Amino acid sequence: MAKIEVNGLELDYELIGDENAPPLVLTPGGRYPRDTAGVPELGQLLADGGYRVLLWDRPGCGASDIAFTAPSESVMNCEALVGLVQALGLRDIRVVGGSAGSRISLMAAARMPENVRKIAIWWISGGPVGLAGLAWFYCGDQIAAASKGGMEAVVQLPSWAEQIARNPRIRQILLAQDPDAYIDTMQRWGKAFAYSDESPVPGLGEADFARLAMPIMVLRSGKSDMAHTRRTSEWVHELLPNSTMVEPPWGDQEWNYVSTFPIDTANRRGRFERWPLLAPMLLDFLKD
The missing domain is CATH 3.40.50.1820 (Alpha/Beta hydrolase fold, catalytic domain)
Incomplete structure (x- = not known):
């Protein structure tokens, strides 16, 4: 290691x-x-x-x-x-x-x-559906949390619990993000999973x-x-x-x-x- x-x-x-x-x-x-x-x-x-x-x-x-x-x-x-x-x-x-x-x-x-x-x-x-699921899995709950409770709500998400336990710096990195900018980033990252022909x-x-x-x-x-x-x-x-x-x-x-x-x-x-x-x-x- x-x-x-x-x-x-x-x-x-x-x-x-x-x-x-x-x-x-x-x-x-x-x-x-x-x-x-x-x-x-x-x-x-x-x-x-x-x-x-x-x-x-x-x-x-x-x-x-x-x-x-x-x-x-x-x-x-x-x-x-x-x-x-x-x-x-x-x-x-x-x-x-x-x-x-x-x-x-x-x-x-x-x-x-x-x-x-x-x-x-x-x-x-x-x-189409599989990739839409990825957009929600990776980004949707982040956007929902940030829009309701800012980055304090994001760091409470179960999806970050293990990472924060293994690397406490993750919590600080997340808390340092501006909530509106974070939502914009998650929207952009979610769009990156969009299905294409x-x-x-x-x-x-x-x-x-x-x-x-x-x-x-x-x-x-x-x-x-x-x-x-x-x-x-x-x-x-x-x-x-x-x-x-x-x-x-x-x-x-x-x-x-x-x-x-x-x-x-x-x-x-x-x-x-x-x-x-x-x-x-x-x-x-x-x-x-």
């Missing part, structure tokens, strides 16, 4: 596995920290398979700082990942991630394609997909998954120059099933707790 400053933010991270092994970045979804059930377990399996695995807390997640100057939360996170990779001197990396982690992985790789060897992604958020992934355009010419494995989303629609995964696959579409190691109802799991890091429960099932197929794909 360590901290490093990137783009003015203190980021919390951990590297596991042989320090001479090829580097691999694993990024979870939601605003969940890197120690969320299933994430370090998958990371350890990948490390055991021969990689130096970077686990990290994105800005606003876990013990890392946050800022509100980026055009969107996704841009803030992907630029933080690019900066973190550079700061740690990681070269010729593999990048893997699920849900928000898939979006951040693709966006970051599009900014440093010369340094990314392979990518594997699953649970790609998309679809031009791209399946907000924040990625045609030129970005064209730059992602490295081998990429896309796991097909479940037909029943309304948060990460099947069409989104297929559309991403169609736009990538060198993509392989594969079936995941679980059934169609997986997202609906794991969404019922309690979020309980201490007892290793949560939406990502079955991610270790991905290890064999990831290791098979990522090898040279």
